[in-house]
Amino acid sequence: MLCLLVAAGLSCGGSTSGPGVTTIASVTVSAPLKTIDVGNTTQLSAVAYDQTGAQLVGVTFQWLSSDKTIATVSSTGVVTGVAVGSARISALAGTVSGFVDVTVGPVMTTELTEKPIARG
Numbered sequence: 722m723l724c725l726l727v728a729a730g731l732s733c734g735g736s737t738s739g740p741g742v743t744t745i746a747s748v749t750v751s752a753p754l755k756t757i758d759v760g761n762t763t764q765l766s767a768v769a770y771d772q773t774g775a776q777l778v779g780v781t782f783q784w785l786s787s788d789k790t791i792a793t794v795s796s797t798g799v800v801t802g803v804a805v806g807s808a809r810i811s812a813l814a815g816t817v818s819g820f821v822d823v824t825v826g827p828v829m830t831t832e833l834t835e836k837p838i839a840r841g
Contacts, residue, residue: 782813788809
């Protein structure tokens with residue numbers, strides 16, 4: 722009888738893979754701009770999906786930059802260009818991550834110069 726109670730107790734609890742437990746299977750990161758200028762920003766977004774491909778709601782992401790000297794990323798996914806180059810920005814949810822590569826270009830400026838027009 723004791724063996725049956727122990728066996729029943731083991732089979733009823735402690736499982737982390739049963740119904741009601743959602744596992745993140747993949748993360749997708751999107752960027753409206755994959756190229757930004759030094760000093761400019763862009764807002765990234767991340768979406769987590771379960772093993773059936775259904776989108777998960779309420780997932781918190783940890784944002785990381787592969788090279789903070791090129792591009793930084795805030796805790797809300799805002800990327801800021803720091804210097805010319807490329808960096809991989811990742812969104813981590815648990816042990817699963819997705820990424821997007823961002824290129825930071827030089828600031829382009831336009832300078833208007835007034836030149837007198839020679840007449841005559």
